[in-house]
Amino acid sequence: MTLQSEIFEQPARLSDLLGNQRLTAEKIAQTIRQHDIRWVFLAARGTSDNAGRYANYLWGAQNRLPLALATPSLFTYYNQPPQLKDALVVGISQSGQSPDIVSVLAEGRRQGCLTLAITNETGSPLAGSADLVLDIQAGVEKAVAATKTYTTELMAIAMLSAALSENKLFWQQLGKIPGWIETVLKQDVPIARMAERYRYMRQCVVLGRGYNYCTAFEWALKLKELTYVVAEPYSSADFRHGPIAMIEGGFPVMAVLPNGMVFDTLLEMIGKLRHEQAAELVIISDEKRALSLAQSPIPLPVDIPEWLTPIVSIVPAQLFAGHLTRAKGFDPEKPRTIGKITETN
């Protein structure tokens, strides 16, 4: 039960990270302020790429830093990297091993940019190629499917945002995350029961928007890696521009919509999916108006500030994916085809 125990370990790892790395995050923020950083260029793959999606919204909204997600093949196969002047070049990787991510940081350095690695392995090639290293301190992650390294990556990104903002309130809010996750973990048994209903599900879509765009992607990735369900993530806006045509009666739609600025637009969409297209809904939210629409409602603690909801809302999705894996008769510890470290060029 490595996956399950690593999911349950998250409050402790996040609490430690917050305690141990605040000073480092503040020093990194100070160095960033000393440079004329105009934008962020970020390279990551898989789960870490979803953490990058969180950074895209959070650093954009809270720190006004625009963020470009790297296209690593321009650095490796094409050997035609773009000009990175005035960028903070960031690589996120649990293992710090993937050559394409390392090559983006190496090129950033070559062009004289400030470089930052967010990683679980401070002795890795990625950390070695960076000026600044933020250690996510998740401990060894044995399960192939990443869980605690995802939430600690999100926490590291949020800590850097708080440090750049120099806002004490943000640090107080960050301190409440472990407790909110403890509350969510108490729903493990009902979520296990709920997952059985999806024993024969072959495909689904996963919707989120704004800050929780990343949660939709990460929930979908866990479903694909572990349960082999074809799970496609969307922002509700992109979904409306075409893919919504796929939905027919009974089609399963997972959605994550905690209270916040994009709640109303998502609520309107899932209302239509339920009432006009008879979709099947699995919903993670702290709002009764959303939960009451779902065949499978998963409540979140109320009053989480919107910018921190992704760190909490992925946890029930992790539990759901793990339990669905077992319900389908697969072994969550041994996903077929993939290994713990994936090296791509």
Add this chain to the structure above:
Amino acid sequence: MTLQSEIFEQPARLSDLLGNQRLTAEKIAQTIRQHDIRWVFLAARGTSDNAGRYANYLWGAQNRLPLALATPSLFTYYNQPPQLKDALVVGISQSGQSPDIVSVLAEGRRQGCLTLAITNETGSPLAGSADLVLDIQAGVEKAVAATKTYTTELMAIAMLSAALSENKLFWQQLGKIPGWIETVLKQDVPIARMAERYRYMRQCVVLGRGYNYCTAFEWALKLKELTYVVAEPYSSADFRHGPIAMIEGGFPVMAVLPNGMVFDTLLEMIGKLRHEQAAELVIISDEKRALSLAQSPIPLPVDIPEWLTPIVSIVPAQLFAGHLTRAKGFDPEKPRTIGKITETN
């Protein structure tokens, strides 16, 4: 047969666009050079977002301009847009109507950035909010599923790249595109026959990388809009980081891999998918080594320069999606749920 006739119209529209708008593209390039443009911030949805993915690779590799895809909700729902200093702010939209895309350009203008609209409607709100307008001149597109507006958007992006490069060879190469597409269109009948094999397909993945990352996304979008197949696009690198676990015997994989810098890595992956995981392969390529692996091979003309392959390689995919729609008994002119103009905030 509006969809089919618009697919067949593409060589003529692309030829006209190239003839009529070269001077405009060169003037726009001149204005861009007069500004201190360091990077591109691009907003688009649906098919136009896939055109944006092409710009990400092409302008990055050929013009060294890094590109960030906008997160429109930061401009609308959150009202916390990032700093856009030194950016060229680009909106791509066939209709020029979607309020979220318009709001990104309006904010760019407010921050003093140079703004560019790439659109089929020069009287649209998007064009009205831009300093520079590149008219894709596709003529009225009646089919709900975009085809000729996609390839003309790609052509506009490629023309701008050629104009920024001031390289005559690039313009000569662009002139050959209509002829290559004519060659592809001659395969309409065999592609129709091929599509029947997938009459009962419910889900698939679509792989591409580098320049043809956009082709994978656009092929998948046509399948979703028209045939309601759950078609998920990936770069082959992202696919390896988890989702590859979904593939089992007979699982359909569409792949587009013309000769070029990423060909070998994609070939290795589809070889494994075929031999080790017994995947079903539909392959668009100009290379026998790739085509010979496929149950359904779709040949491209040889010797297309890699940077222009996306404008040609999407055409057989459009034909495939249209024919599969009919084979499944659906009406390609009336996709359920979606309309021609989608307005999102």
